[in-house]
Amino acid sequence: MSEDAAAQPAVTSRSVARGLGTTILARLGAVVEIVAQPLYVLMFGLAGYGLYAVLWATINLLENIFDTGMTSAMQRTVPQSASDAEAAAALRTAMIFGVGPCLIVAALIAIFAAELGPLLNVAEKDRALVTPAIQLFVWALPLWAFVEIATSAMRARMVFGAEIRLRIVWEQIMRLVFAGLFFAGGLGLKGLFIAHLCSLAITALLCVRLLRRYYSFADLGRGPLVTETARNTFWAGLSILPSNIIARLFGDAPALILNLLLPGAAGASASALFTIARKLSSVVQLVRIAFVYVMAPLAASAEREDRAQVADIYAYATRLIAAIALPLAAVLAAGSSSLLSLFGHQADVAQGAVVILLFARALEAVLGISMPVLQVVAAFRHQLTAAIFGVIVALASGWLIVGHMDELTGVTLAMSIGLVVMAGIPMVQLATAERLHPFDHQFPTVALRGLFITLAAGGLALVVSRLPDPVALPLIVVIAAAAIWSSLRFALPHADRASLGKTARKLRLV
8 A cells, every 4th residue: 555545446346246255265264163063062062062152252252342342443444544554553553452451351360260160050070170261261362352353454454365264274173173182182171272272372373474464564563652543443443342242242142141040051051052053043144244344344445435336335235145145044944953963962952043043143134234334434423323222122022031931042032133123223324314225226126036035945945854864964055055046146136146257157147
């Protein structure tokens, strides 16, 4: 980047599609993680995996609180930086205010681990491990904060594919390899915590190597700490922080709530079952996350040039998400009993939670692309509304629902209702305050055709799920792939398909 702001090319649907392909590959680490879950349950048991799930959920929550919103802040300030020095100032600010607090919190938790340990419900055989596990695993907090900020910094430079090696090869596959080795070495459940730390440490080292390619490390160490870019990054992070915290609460808090509601091994197992349901639903969530990662910096860049570009990519992204997420969710929900068989017969009770989460994530994906647009084009104060309303609705739903059905399904349903409400409000805000909405004249046709394909694919998957699991599982995968292809091919207009470039031609979408 030159010292003077250069003229920027127009941000179009093709810009979104180019970033989307590599970002989806980068986020396929989530799929690797899903495949790893049955192996973790097999090695460490459902209750043991539940303890790990609760501690990792806690780390995620704490990271989203004490990184002070720096991962989201860079999506706003770095694309608008006029020089390498300004971009480096944004990164420096993010590291200081994102990783620094996490280090302090990790040290405090390690000191008071013995007092915190009894708060967790675990199997009796794992009770002695709780305090040492907290003291060890809490150091994942600053490591994870560093990885999150570093990878966010690369996305802010519109380098969407740089996470591929980090998220797939190291963070997920190496974690599984380390866990298997430590388990074979007789370390038991402690080996899973060590494996997680090892994979994060390697990922953090690789992040440094990648950051050197896209940021000037010379500028990181010089210049005043307080600059206009630094101030903008700091305040942007604080403004987005509440909504970030609440979004993470929807993902991880239910595992903690279930652990607190149910005593002993039942609490640990319920946490594990919710985590399994959440991981399965993350296949659909992957669609939304990939678009969010691409849309935030592109919308910021487009907003600087022309509001009409923002409207175009907003509508395009919504059409594409609807064409992918809805048939995928329907097929996975219909085949959920076969999918849960991978986790053993104990996981059958999570089927209701899986179905609820899959459809909630699909609706969130279609509605929720509005949030990254809102974050970069609207005033900071508008970003709190959805988070506050989402939490209120979730709590009210939980108060009405939990107690009338089993805890796992009730907590999941309450969380899902709040999640959908929180995703929908930014769309309303953009429409009323910014005159931006994604439902152009092309959307009704996409929605109707996509709905027909969704119903047909879901019905076929439901029939297939009655076959023996070894036969049903590969067929469900094939039906999901065919449903997505059909939805893209027959629901989307030609221009949307053509924007996918070589991928569209190879898949015969055009």
